[in-house]
Amino acid sequence: MGIGSLLSDMNYEPLKIVSSGEEAIKQVELSNPDLLLMDITLDGKMDGIDTANEIQKKHDIPIIFITAHEDIETLQKAKNVEPSSYIIKPIQTVNDLLPAIELAFHNFNIKQKLKMSDDKLKLIQDLIASDELKEGKHKNKENLKVRTSHISTKIHNEKDFQTLVGKLEVLGNMDRFLILEVLRTHQLKLSDIQKLIKKSQSTSSHHIKKLESEGLIKGWKKGKFTYYSIDKEKVQNFLDLWNAWIERKDIKKKGEH
Numbered sequence: 651m652g653i654g655s656l657l658s659d660m661n662y663e664p665l666k667i668v669s670s671g672e673e674a675i676k677q678v679e680l681s682n683p684d685l686l687l688m689d690i691t692l693d694g695k696m697d698g699i700d701t702a703n704e705i706q707k708k709h710d711i712p713i714i715f716i717t718a719h720e721d722i723e724t725l726q727k728a729k730n731v732e733p734s735s736y737i738i739k740p741i742q743t744v745n746d747l748l749p750a751i752e753l754a755f756h757n758f759n760i761k762q763k764l765k766m767s768d769d770k771l772k773l774i775q776d777l778i779a780s781d782e783l784k785e786g787k788h789k790n791k792e793n794l795k796v797r798t799s800h801i802s803t804k805i806h807n808e809k810d811f812q813t814l815v816g817k818l819e820v821l822g823n824m825d826r827f828l829i830l831e832v833l834r835t836h837q838l839k840l841s842d843i844q845k846l847i848k849k850s851q852s853t854s855s856h857h858i859k860k861l862e863s864e865g866l867i868k869g870w871k872k873g874k875f876t877y878y879s880i881d882k883e884k885v886q887n888f889l890d891l892w893n894a895w896i897e898r899k900d901i902k903k904k905g906e907h
Contacts, residue, residue, distance in 0.1 A: 653687065653716075656747055670694030671701030678705050685754060688733075690717040690724065702731050712758035714750050716741070734758050756852070814891045820864045825849065826857045830880060833867055839875040 654664040665681045668674050670693040678686065686705070690698040702713050712734035717724065728736065734754035741747060821827050825847040832838065832846060844854045858878060861867045865884035869876045 653741055653747070656741070656744055660744055660748060660751075662751075671696030671698065671704070674701050675704055678709055678711065682709075683711060685751065686711050686713045688713055688715055690715055690728065699727055699731055702733065706731065710758075712754040714754050760856075810891060814888070814895060817864045817866065817888045818892075820860050820866065823857070823860075825853075826861055829857060830861060830866055833878060833880045837877045837879045839872075839877050841875075843878070 651667070654667060657664050662685075665683055666677045668677055672694050674686075674688070674692075677683075686702070688698040688702050692698050692701065696704070698715060698717070702715070705711065706713070713731070714735045714737060715728050715731075715733045716737045716739060717728075718739040725736075734757045735750040737746065737750045821830065828847060829838075829843055838846070840851065840854060840858070843858065844851060847854060847857070849857075858867070858869070862869065865881055866888070867878050868881045869878045
């Protein structure tokens, strides 16, 4: 009840308070909440971890675990369910809840975007396979599999294709594209990048990590700050892959049928 009152103070709407895992599963089906606060210790046959595991099989909902148990075994078991955040009791003020809730929504959104990226990659691969079938270039599935991994004269394997798609996906965000463009000529630290894109520190850090993960930029310590610049070798490799894709042999010249 106390947590419910704090949530109301934060302009959230507590939908239902239940005491067992079985009730929690039923309420998720009925109310489709945006966020689930799950105590690990519950009445009934299931604890909060088992309940969260069952809910995640059918629903994409960010889950925050709440517990008074600080032992390593409980923490490890909870991590296996991949909660969006974790709070140790007691919860007494809004400040005990707010950071965990914001982190939960942030982590959940990142996971959803990664899932969308995986789905888009599969769609691209399926479309390529579909085009090859329509052109009648393959007599069996094995030939199709071989052909889809040789997209151009220079892109010879699935890894190269995924590398290309990954970098294009990262640069599909205007803020990240702007960061990369400025880093071509200027070294910037995090606070400079915040001012450049006019976003929060956490959002700016997220964009930096995305660019770093694809090898487009690199950072190093300079005094007490980390500065970033483009990784020219990796960017050139990306451009080579992109040019190979554009110039691939199976693109018909204008006017051909």
